[in-house]
Amino acid sequence: MIENFDEITQNTLIELEKTQKQFWNISRVTGEFLNLLIRENKSQNVLELGTSNGYSGIWIGKALKETGGKLTTVEFYEKRIKPARENFEKCGVLDIITTLEGSAIKILEYLPENEKFDFVFIDANKSETLRYFELIHPHLIAGGILAVDNVLSHEAKVKPFIDTISNHHDYKNVVLKLPAGLSLARKLR
Numbered sequence: 001m002i003e004n005f006d007e008i009t010q011n012t013l014i015e016l017e018k019t020q021k022q023f024w025n026i027s028r029v030t031g032e033f034l035n036l037l038i039r040e041n042k043s044q045n046v047l048e049l050g051t052s053n054g055y056s057g058i059w060i061g062k063a064l065k066e067t068g069g070k071l072t073t074v075e076f077y078e079k080r081i082k083p084a085r086e087n088f089e090k091c092g093v094l095d096i097i098t099t100l101e102g103s104a105i106k107i108l109e110y111l112p113e114n115e116k117f118d119f120v121f122i123d124a125n126k127s128e129t130l131r132y133f134e135l136i137h138p139h140l141i142a143g144g145i146l147a148v149d150n151v152l153s154h155e156a157k158v159k160p161f162i163d164t165i166s167n168h169h170d171y172k173n174v175v176l177k178l179p180a181g182l183s184l185a186r187k188l189r
């Protein structure tokens with residue numbers, strides 16, 4: 001799939017990987033996986049919590065360029081928003097990405113009732129994951145996908161979420177041994 005990326009995007013991703021630890025970016029293989037999932041599911045309306053400098057947003061945005069979808073991404077650290085937007089622009093995905101500045105919980109609490117997503121990627125404050133899930137649940141369509149990063153690297157913090165989703169009748173969840181551990185759930189109904 002990466003061979004379909006233009007040279008600027010490929011180089012931008014390689015450049016961003018040099019500061020991956022500083023910006024807490026997902027691993028490259030997780031980026032490739034999210035990109036594949038979104039394309040395979042033909043996702044249209046994606047929400048990401050935790051933009052950072054836009055590394056994961058580029059992988060998601062590139063997939064959405066193929067499906068014709070759009071991404072809303074949330075970040076509360078204002079110093080990261082400008083570089084993220086610059087990276088989106090460089091990679092040709094800025095036009096389909098809305099970057100919202102603010103606390104994920106506050107933004108989720110104020111989402112209009114009729115705002116629905118078919119794919120959600122959670123990668124913000126690990127201790128708040130369960131609360132994000134509770135707030136996202138009414139906005140995720142049946143058949144929609146919820147991906148959560150760091151469920152193995154931050155196992156204790158994410159445990160309340162994993163316990164809840166694993167026992168939730170509306171979801172089928174697996175934990176994939178991607179570098180930080182990725183929880184992948186489909187909403188069944």
Ligand SMILES: C[S@@+](CC[C@H](N)C(=O)[O-])C[C@H]1O[C@@H](n2cnc3c(N)ncnc32)[C@H](O)[C@@H]1O
Nearest residue numbers: 024025026050052055056076077103104124125
């Ligand atoms: C793990 S990094 C995200 C990395 C990004 N998804 C990527 O792979 O390029 C987490 C980001 O979430 C932001 N963040 C943490 N808590 C947040 C909150 N409560 N609301 C919004 N953003 C938050 C941090 O500032 C940080 O940039």
